[in-house]
Amino acid sequence: MGFGFKIKYTKYIGFIEKLRNNMPEKKKKLSIIVFSGDFDKLTAVFTLATGAAAVDYEVNLFFTYWGFNAIKRKKGHAFTGKGLLAGIFNFLMGGFNNLPLSRMNFGGISPKLMTGMMKRRNVATLSQLLEAAKELRVNFYACEMSMAILGIKLEELITPVREVIGVAKFLKLSEGGETLFI
Amino acid sequence: MGFGFKIKYTKYIGFIEKLRNNMPEKKKKLSIIVFSGDFDKLTAVFTLATGAAAVDYEVNLFFTYWGFNAIKRKKGHAFTGKGLLAGIFNFLMGGFNNLPLSRMNFGGISPKLMTGMMKRRNVATLSQLLEAAKELRVNFYACEMSMAILGIKLEELITPVREVIGVAKFLKLSEGGETLFI
Amino acid sequence: MGFGFKIKYTKYIGFIEKLRNNMPEKKKKLSIIVFSGDFDKLTAVFTLATGAAAVDYEVNLFFTYWGFNAIKRKKGHAFTGKGLLAGIFNFLMGGFNNLPLSRMNFGGISPKLMTGMMKRRNVATLSQLLEAAKELRVNFYACEMSMAILGIKLEELITPVREVIGVAKFLKLSEGGETLFI
Numbered sequence: 204m205g206f207g208f209k210i211k212y213t214k215y216i217g218f219i220e221k222l223r224n225n226m227p228e229k230k231k232k233l234s235i236i237v238f239s240g241d242f243d244k245l246t247a248v249f250t251l252a253t254g255a256a257a258v259d260y261e262v263n264l265f266f267t268y269w270g271f272n273a274i275k276r277k278k279g280h281a282f283t284g285k286g287l288l289a290g291i292f293n294f295l296m297g298g299f300n301n302l303p304l305s306r307m308n309f310g311g312i313s314p315k316l317m318t319g320m321m322k323r324r325n326v327a328t329l330s331q332l333l334e335a336a337k338e339l340r341v342n343f344y345a346c347e348m349s350m351a352i353l354g355i356k357l358e359e360l361i362t363p364v365r366e367v368i369g370v371a372k373f374l375k376l377s378e379g380g381e382t383l384f385i
Numbered sequence: 386m387g388f389g390f391k392i393k394y395t396k397y398i399g400f401i402e403k404l405r406n407n408m409p410e411k412k413k414k415l416s417i418i419v420f421s422g423d424f425d426k427l428t429a430v431f432t433l434a435t436g437a438a439a440v441d442y443e444v445n446l447f448f449t450y451w452g453f454n455a456i457k458r459k460k461g462h463a464f465t466g467k468g469l470l471a472g473i474f475n476f477l478m479g480g481f482n483n484l485p486l487s488r489m490n491f492g493g494i495s496p497k498l499m500t501g502m503m504k505r506r507n508v509a510t511l512s513q514l515l516e517a518a519k520e521l522r523v524n525f526y527a528c529e530m531s532m533a534i535l536g537i538k539l540e541e542l543i544t545p546v547r548e549v550i551g552v553a554k555f556l557k558l559s560e561g562g563e564t565l566f567i
Numbered sequence: 568m569g570f571g572f573k574i575k576y577t578k579y580i581g582f583i584e585k586l587r588n589n590m591p592e593k594k595k596k597l598s599i600i601v602f603s604g605d606f607d608k609l610t611a612v613f614t615l616a617t618g619a620a621a622v623d624y625e626v627n628l629f630f631t632y633w634g635f636n637a638i639k640r641k642k643g644h645a646f647t648g649k650g651l652l653a654g655i656f657n658f659l660m661g662g663f664n665n666l667p668l669s670r671m672n673f674g675g676i677s678p679k680l681m682t683g684m685m686k687r688r689n690v691a692t693l694s695q696l697l698e699a700a701k702e703l704r705v706n707f708y709a710c711e712m713s714m715a716i717l718g719i720k721l722e723e724l725i726t727p728v729r730e731v732i733g734v735a736k737f738l739k740l741s742e743g744g745e746t747l748f749i
Contacts, residue, residue: 231560236747238611240670243450247420247566250530254552268607269670288684295671303670306422306451306485307477317534320470324533348614351688352681370618377745378595381559383418383566384611384747413742425632429602429748432712436734488604488633488667489659499716502652506715563741565600565748 232261232380234373239385240269242302242314242329248273248385249332256339261380264336265373266364267346271353272298273333274345274360289354302329337363344368344376414443414562416555421567422451424484424496424511430455430567431514438521443562446518447555448546449528453535454480455515456527456542471536484511519545526550526558596625596744598737603749604633606666606678606693612637612749613696620703625744628700629737630728631710635717636662637697638709638724653718666693701727708732708740 233255237248248264256262266274277283278299282290304313321328327335336343343363350356350367357367368376415437419430430446438444448456459465460481464472486495503510509517518525525545532538532549539549550558597619601612612628620626630638641647642663646654668677685692691699700707707727714720714731721731732740 251552258553320534326530326533348690351690352684370615371622374619381564382745384749385566433734437738440735502716508712508715563746567748
């Protein structure tokens with residue numbers, strides 16, 4: 204006999220909906236391409252990342268370009284990377300301690316002011332958010348191409364970064380979830 | 386007997402596809418994290434928001450950081466927010482009437498020029514787009530953490546903003562739709 | 568008789584999962600709203616676009632605002648577009664040969680330095696990425712509203728741009744895939 208095409212569609216629909224609702228839910232996913240090295244944008248990145256991880260999302264951060272400012276081991280202006288040009292570029296780019304604000308930076312005073320305001324309001328600072336992200340097992344990935352251009356090696360990045368990947372791998376990781384470019 | 390495992394897969398697939406196509410469609414969704422306070426980027430935000438709402442999308446705008454420039458009730462440079470630092474910060478940040486261009490701002494002349502060009506071409510200006518967004522029932526949400534840092538209260542925001550939410554709530558709202566960070 | 572409501576849910580679920588896994592997969596999709604005209608951000612756009620196209624994604628690029636710098640036929644500072652204001656704006660905006668870096672532009676030296684670093688590391692340069700995108704059949708769309716504001720006609724854009732579309736059409740194209748705003 205068979206499949207019951209005699210039953211009305213509405214019934215089928217209710218049936219399939221019921222199935223759907225009873226299916227084991229897939230883990231939700233948030234993936235962020237961290238392009239920016241600005242203090243305010245990185246604060247947004249880590250606020251989203253920790254907020255999502257706290258409600259049990261899988262979170263993937265893919266650091267590229269200026270985003271490397273957040274994951275370079277040397278936090279000041281340091282002459283790192285293979286080659287003279289890369290060295291100069293990395294030096295000028297700075298690190299975690301020199302993140303500018305995307306607007307109204309006032310020569311670097313603003314990020315310090317903002318950190319002060321955040322402490323006063325009991326809002327987690329950027330360093331605290333980064334630590335929280337590690338503890339919540341947010342996944343840190345470094346962009347292959349940026350590593351090549353900046354002449355940087357994996358050992359020069361902070362420990363949560365365990366893997367260097369390219370675009371294809373990132374797309375696979377982020378598939379089926381929400382993806383942001385920041 | 387049962388479920389008809391005797392029937393060929395292709396038949397099942399056709400059947401399920403048919404079901405899928407006959408199911409009441411879920412409302413499509415566009416959610417935007419409005420981080421920027423730049424004139425040009427806000428124009429993009431409201432063009433996307435109204436365009437999507439017009440073709441019957443659910444649209445959620447989550448204003449954070451500089452994006453507050455678009456929703457603060459005081460449109461000029463105003464000393465608002467609790468605390469001295471927050472006051473100064475809000476003053477410098479300005480409001481809807483002081484939105485800079487993300488590039489080639491020329492001391493604030495460009496946004497005015499661009500508004501002129503938009504009027505001439507019969508393209509909706511930013512103020513008109515904001516009004517349209519309200520009428521099309523675009524949802525306005527304010528970021529909890531930004532409110533805390535800037536020391537701002539709900540009453541200081543324009544009326545379409547009805548709720549202050551955090552990351553977890555935003556993720557829930559945006560789930561299953563398209564999400565952008567602007 | 569019918570549909571076998573006697574069978575346990577777990578069995579149904581396994582059955583539906585099996586169906587799902589055997590269904591012809593939909594083509595994956597990456598859509599990018601190309602708002603920025605910065606050298607570094609455009610490099611990110613075309614790296615993502617070519618990377619995705621290479622692993623068989625449908626890729627849609629929707630050029631708007633400063634993103635027109637990547638698709639205007641005149642690559643230098645050229646007085647194009649209908650009307651005096653538009654002409655001046657287009658002239659100042661420049662084209663493919665004048666893309667600034669979003670940070671540390673140093674009067675336009677940085678993009679040249681970076682291109683040098685990219686060649687040295689055997690990383691594809693922006694021009695090469697643009698060519699690759701064409702060959703990989705990445706879809707180029709120009710934003711209707713930006714065309715109007717800038718007073719530009721389709722003939723003034725590079726050949727891969729075949730269609731001028733609005734927000735509603737873009738949402739339809741990007742539906743069900745990953746969408747980024749860069």
